[in-house]
Amino acid sequence: MNVLSVALSVLETALVFVVMVSVLVAAHEYGHYIFARLFGMGAEEFCIGVGVRPLLTWGRRRYRLALSESERAALPMAEGALDAGEPPRELNEETRFTVRAWPIGGFVRIKGMVPQEDGSEVRVPGGFYSxxxxxxxxxxxxxxxxxxxxxxxxxxxxxxxxxATRPAGTSIEGIVRGGPAQAAGLLPGDRLTAIDGQPVLEFYDVVSRVRDQAGRDLQVRYVRQGVERETRLQPKLAELPDAVMGSDHLPTGEMRRQAKIGAAFGLVHVAxxxxxxxxxxxxxxxxxxxxxxxxxxxxxxxxxxxxxxxxxxxxxxxxxxxxxxxxxxxxxxxxxxxxxxxxxxxxxxxxxxxxxxxxxxxxxxxxxxxxxxxxxxxxxxxxxxxxxxxxxxxxxxxxxxxxxxxxxxxxxxxxxxx
Structure with a gap:
C-alpha cells in the first residue's frame, strides 16, 4: 500500500468519524434544547463542536418566550411598556445554530446558566436558574x-x-490451542449432543451447562462424521468477566467470570x-x-x-x-x-x-x-x-x-x- 493510499484511507476514516460524532452530538444536545424550550428557557446558541468562537452560523430561529409572573416581576420595564405600567409578558428571543472548530463535543447555551457571585442568575427571565x-x-x-x-x-x-447474528447450534468451528476442548480431543466439525447427561440442542445450552463448572470433570457426548463419541473435559474459568446471557440470547444484567471450554461455535444471520x-x-x-x-x-x-x-x-x-x-x-x-x-x-x-x-x-x-x-x-x-x-x-x-x-x-x- 503506497503513501497516497494510506493518506486517503486516513482521510476517509477522519471524515466518517467527524460526521458520525457530529450527528451523535447533535442528537444529545437536541435533548437539552427541546426540554429547555418546553419549559420556557431561552436557548441562545446550539453548537456542534467546541472552540473559542463559531466558525459558521448555519441557521437562526426567532421565537417569543412567554414569561411567568415571577419572571415578569424581576424584569425591568421595557420602554414600550412604561406607559402601561407593567412589564412585557413575552420576550423576543433568537437561537443561533453554529459550528466550532473541534468536532469533539457541543453545547446548548441556555440563558442565565452561568452562576453569578450575587446569585442574580435566578432573576434572569427565561433563564435556566429561574x-x-x-x-x-x-x-x-x-x-x-x-x-x-x-x-x-x-x-x-x-x-x-x-x-442480527446469532450462535448457530452446537457444532464446533474452532478449537483454542491449549484449551480444555483440545485436551479432550475435540475437533472442528464435531457437534456436541450432551454435557453431563443433559442434552444440548443449541449454543445457549452449552453455555448454561458449562459456565459454573470450572475445574469439574464433565462427560461430553458428541457426533463426528455421523458417529457418536464420548470424552471428558474440565472447563476453565475465563480471565475476564463477561455478560451472563439468558435463554433469549440477551444479557440478564449480570456480569462475572464464567467457565469456558475453549471452542468457537458457528454464527448464523437471523431475520x-x-x-x-x-x-x-x-x-x-x-x-x-x-x-x-x-x-x-x-x-x-x-x-x-x-x-x-x-x-x-x-x-x-x-x-x-x-x-x-x-x-x-x-x-x-x-x-x-x-x-x-x-x-x-x-x-x-x-x-x-x-x-x-x-x-x-x-x-x-x-x-x-x-x-x-x-x-x-x-x-x-x-x-x-x-x-x-x-x-x-x-x-x-x-x-x-x-x-x-x-x-x-x-x-x-x-x-x-x-
Missing part, C-alpha cells in the same frame, strides 16, 4: 436520554432491516421482526450500564474497557473497513455509550453531576447552593474530568506501544481421525 429545580433536572437529563434513544433507534431499524429487533436494541443500554458498573466494582480492568479518541478512531476505522452496516451499528453503540457516560455524577461538569446539584436543591425546597459551594463542586468535577482524560489518553498510548492481551490462537483445521 426555573424550578425539577425542570432543570429534566433539561439536564434530556441530553443523555436523547443519546440513548438515538442509539436504540439506530440499532432497532438496523436489526429490523437486516437482522428479526419489529419485536425481536426492539428487544435486541434495548438490550444494548443494559449492557452498557452493566459494563460500567463492572468497571467501578473492579470486575474488569479499566484498560480492557475504556478508550479515548485514539481508540474511538481505531474502532471507527475498523467499522469503515467492514462496511456500512457495521459502521451504523457502531454509531448506535457509541451513542448509547455517550448517553450512559454523561450520567456519571461528575460534579459541575457532566450532565449527571449537574443533575446531582439540581436534586440537592430540590431537597432544599428550591433554595440555591451558595456560590462558594458551587465553585468547590465545579473544581472537584473539573479535577475528576482532567484525571479521567489523562487516564484515558494513557490507556490509548499504552495500547499503541504495548499490545494488549493476545487473542486466542486456534488450532489449524486438520482432517478428523476416524
Amino acid at each position: 426555573k424550578a429545580p425539577w425542570k432543570r433536572l429534566v433539561v439536564l437529563f434530556g441530553g443523555p436520554l436523547f443519546s440513548v434513544l438515538a442509539g436504540v433507534l439506530i440499532l432497532f431499524f438496523l436489526y429490523w432491516a437486516v437482522g 428479526l421482526g419489529p419485536v425481536g429487533a426492539l428487544a435486541e436494541a434495548v438490550s444494548r443500554p443494559q449492557q452498557a450500564v452493566v459494563g460500567m458498573i463492572a468497571i467501578f466494582e473492579r470486575k474488569v480492568k479499566v484498560e480492557d474497557s475504556v478508550g479515548g479518541p485514539i481508540a474511538l478512531a481505531t474502532m471507527t476505522d475498523a467499522a469503515v473497513r467492514q462496511g456500512i452496516l457495521t459502521l451504523i451499528e457502531w454509531a448506535g453503540i457509541l451513542s448509547i455509550s455517550v448517553g450512559i457516560f454523561n450520567l456519571l455524577p461528575v460534579l459541575g461538569v457532566l450532565d449527571g453531576g449537574q443533575m446531582v446539584t439540581a436534586l440537592i436543591e430540590m431537597l432544599r425546597g428550591g433554595r440555591r447552593l451558595s456560590y462558594k459551594v458551587q465553585n468547590a463542586m465545579a473544581a472537584v468535577g473539573f479535577s475528576m474530568i482532567v484525571l479521567i482524560v489523562i487516564g484515558v489518553f494513557f490507556v490509548d498510548i499504552k495500547r499503541l506501544v504495548m499490545p494488549s492481551r493476545p487473542m486466542p490462537e486456534f488450532v489449524p483445521i486438520e482432517a478428523p481421525k476416524r
